[in-house]
Amino acid sequence: MEIIISNSSNIPIYEQIKEQIKSKIISEELPEGEMLPSIRSLAKDLRCSVITTKNAYEELEKEGFVKTIPAKGIYVAKINLALAKEEAYHKLENILTTAITQAKMNDISKKDIIDIINILYEEVL
Amino acid sequence: MENILEIKNLTKKYPNFTLQNISFTLPKGMIMGFIGENGAGKTTTIKAILNIINSYSGEIKIFNLSHREHAKLLQEDIGVVLDDAFFPEILTPNDINNSMKGIFKNWDTKMFYNYLQEFSLLPNKQIKTFSKGMRKKLEIATALSHHPKLLILDEPTSGLDPVARAEVIEIFQSFIENVDCSILLSSHITADLEHVADYITFINEGKIILSKTTNELLNEYGIVKCTEKEFQNIAPEDYIKYKKNKYEYEILVSDKKAFKAKYNIKVIDKITLDDLMVLMIKGEE
Structure with missing residues (x-):
């Protein structure tokens, strides 16, 4: 599993960890039932605090992506992939709606928006 | 969450300086960074925890035991690196191993020599031939080799170059992979703390001005x-x-x-x- 953390990003580190594990679960790179690294070993390997990895796992558990089996470990939970994807689409629609509203207010054309998306798509990691 | 260290209303008066009502707690399995200016009271607080200074008021509990009543017992379970205490210069790491065997019941000779090797410290060289960074590493190796549950470190990374600091920090993180162990660590090199400390306690002019999770501080x-x-x-x-x-x-x-x-x-x-x-x-x- 690969996780890339940026210390200069404005996104909190626990959120970066959470989102990356989540996307690996949605893409099925991490299949259901797969054991995940413990809170402490993940903290050590990512050189971050224990509370950070603990928060990431707690949120993943709250959202139903992982489950903790006491004294055994943390595992990828059974998730409804279709539902998870639908949620991701829904989130994206919300963000784009805001962007399009902003564009319309400033008289930016549809073509320009698509051009910007094309450029940014290549730039974003 | 269980606490490994609890300090309540610690007060100590000196002619020109007062440690006022210091209170904070360190949960099990966590690293706490202790920050503040020089002279803010970090070392005094640490010395009070270690029972090196006396005639203070307030309560200090370690592993839920009053540290004054159980000083001997607690000494086994606390690993210490102080900023201003060094081993005598004519000793070698071999000598240190021999004397520590007599002091700590749980002294682990194998572990000590493993750390010496990891830190590239020669066991038969006198400490006076060691650089400042090498001396620090020797102290850290000694503090870790009697299997303590609480590590108290006053400026453990000062004098170390960035590569050595990264090495030492990794060892600290391995140490708390054991859920029962915690670290209280004072440092001026705050970048080290931002990454690995779970809590930050900030002391200024003898008073605690904040004690929070690092995430809360850095994210909010x-x-x-x-x-x-x-x-x-x-x-x-x-x-x-x-x-x-x-x-x-x-x-x-x-x-x-x-x-x-x-x-x-x-x-x-x-x-x-x-x-x-x-x-x-x-x-x-």
């Missing part, structure tokens, strides 16, 4: 930079401290999201522990 606190005109529109309850610079105002806020929602000010930066210290100490209320 922020520095607003604005003009004088903008500053005058900000309600005093919405910031902690401010500092007027030549070209701008810097304002420390405890909840940058809420601040952003309320005021239309463009620059709200993430904070570093260094920024936090400077604004807390030099800023005005």
Whole structure:
């Protein structure tokens, strides 16, 4: 599993960890039932605090992506992939709606928006 | 969560300095960074925890035991690196191993020699031939080799180069892979703490001014930079401290999201522990 953390990003580190594990679960790179690294070993390997990895796992558990089996470990939970994807689409629609509203207010054309998306798509990691 | 260290109302008076009502707790399995200016009271607090100074008031509990009544017992379970205490220069690491065997019941000769090797310290060389960084590493190796549950480290990374610091920090993180172990670590190298410390406790002029999770500090606190005109529109309850610079105002806020929602000010930066210290100490209320 690969996780890339940026210390200069404005996104909190626990959120970066959470989102990356989540996307690996949605893409099925991490299949259901797969054991995940413990809170402490993940903290050590990512050189971050224990509370950070603990928060990431707690949120993943709250959202139903992982489950903790006491004294055994943390595992990828059974998730409804279709539902998870639908949620991701829904989130994206919300963000784009805001962007399009902003564009319309400033008289930016549809073509320009698509051009910007094309450029940014290549730039974003 | 169980606490490994609990300090309540610790007060110690010196002619020119008072440690006032120090209270904080360190849960099991966590690293706490202890920060503050030189002379703020970090070392005095650490010495009180270690029973090196006496005639103070307040309560210190380690593993839920009063540390005054169980001093002998606790000595086994606490690993210590102090900033100003060094081993005698004519000793070699071999000598240290021999004397520690007599002091600590749980002394682990194998572990000690493993650390010596990891840190590239020759067992038969006298300490006087060691650099400052090598001496620090020797102290850290010694502190870890009697299987303590609590590590108390006063400036353990000072004098170490960046590569050695990374090595040492990794060893600290391995140490707390055991859930029953914790570390209290004072440091001026705040970047080390930002990464690995779970909690930050900040002492200034003998008082604790904050003790919080590092995530809360780094993710929620922020520095607003604005003009004088903008500053005058900000309600005093919405910031902690401010500092007027030549070209701008810097304002420390405890909840940058809420601040952003309320005021239309463009620059709200993430904070570093260094920024936090400077604004807390030099800023005005």
